Amino acid sequence: MRIDLVSLFPEFVAQCAGFGVVGRAQERGLLSIHGWNPRDYAEGNYRRVDDRPFGGGPGMVMLIDPLRAAIQAARAADPTPTQVVYLSPQGERLTQAKVRELAGRERLILLCGRYEGIDERLIAAEVDEELSIGDYVLSGGELAAAVVIDAVARLQEGALNDAESAAQDSFDEDGLLDCPHYTRPVEHELGSVPAVLQSGNHAEIARWRRMQALGRTWQRRPDLIDEAGLSKADRKLLDAFRAGPGADPAKST
Ligand code: 9WO
Numbered sequence: 001m002r003i004d005l006v007s008l009f010p011e012f013v014a015q016c017a018g019f020g021v022v023g024r025a026q027e028r029g030l031l032s033i034h035g036w037n038p039r040d041y042a043e044g045n046y047r048r049v050d051d052r053p054f055g056g057g058p059g060m061v062m063l064i065d066p067l068r069a070a071i072q073a074a075r076a077a078d079p080t081p082t083q084v085v086y087l088s089p090q091g092e093r094l095t096q097a098k099v100r101e102l103a104g105r106e107r108l109i110l111l112c113g114r115y116e117g118i119d120e121r122l123i124a125a126e127v128d129e130e131l132s133i134g135d136y137v138l139s140g141g142e143l144a145a146a147v148v149i150d151a152v153a154r155l156q157e158g159a160l161n162d163a164e165s166a167a168q169d170s171f172d173e174d175g176l177l178d179c180p181h182y183t184r185p186v187e188h189e190l191g192s193v194p195a196v197l198q199s200g201n202h203a204e205i206a207r208w209r210r211m212q213a214l215g216r217t218w219q220r221r222p223d224l225i226d227e228a229g230l231s232k233a234d235r236k237l238l239d240a241f242r243a244g245p246g247a248d249p250a251k252s253t
Contacts, residue, residue: 004109007111062114086111086141087110178213
């Protein structure tokens with residue numbers, strides 16, 4: 001997959017994508033990231049990329065032309081047609097389902113804004129989709145672009161090691177939260193590892209993990225339980241969790 005990034009700080013996103021799974025995906029040729037800086041397409045001695053907003057008010061707005069030239073250069077760098085995605089709080093919320101959809105594309109242009117935003121005419125003419133990673137305001141779209149790149153990179157075929165693939169969070173598969181994890185030592189000042197995980201009974205362990213994933217999702221994100229459309233078996237497991245000790249925070253201690 002090829003990702004082109006239009007940003008005043010393309011190196012910032014490249015840095016974010018240089019480590020771990022994403023860095024490895026690039027080394028393996030599964031993903032390539034190319035930065036395009038509108039500053040390089042700006043005119044004049046000052047290479048202006050922003051100007052004052054019509055209608056007044058504080059802050060600056062990104063100019064149409066440097067952005068348009070940068071997007072055009074990104075498009076022309078590869079013959080494959082591509083969508084332009086603008087990262088902004090006004091966008092559709094990013095979900096794992098959306099990440100899966102994006103990860104299946106051959107290429108993508110990610111457009112990052114700065115200042116108070118981008119001239120609306122550029123958005124209307126060039127942007128195909130607007131995406132938000134959450135309901136908060138950042139100082140620019142770069143961190144959001146890094147989030148999209150990270151989420152999409154680990155879904156590229158061959159990006160994860162066998163162990164990582166096997167351990168893929170339940171969220172990846174069915175929209176449930178992950179179960180708790182434990183490692184050595186078995187006994188610690190902070191508590192013991194649940195006995196079932198030491199039993200060696202793989203069916204029991206799988207059942208326990210599924211129950212924990214269901215239970216935690218029910219406790220913390222009931223909205224996801226409603227969306228998941230649980231099977232009969234999952235319903236029974238969730239009922240078992242709710243009947244068990246510690247399931248109801250109001251009943252604990
Ligand atoms: C600034 C602002 C100030 C007061 C009230 C609302 C406001 N919105 C913005 C704003 O959207 N500023 C943006 C900064 C302009 C475009 C790039 N910026 C940005 C992108 N901030 N946050 C994001 C973002 C992108 C994706 N998902 C979450 C946040």
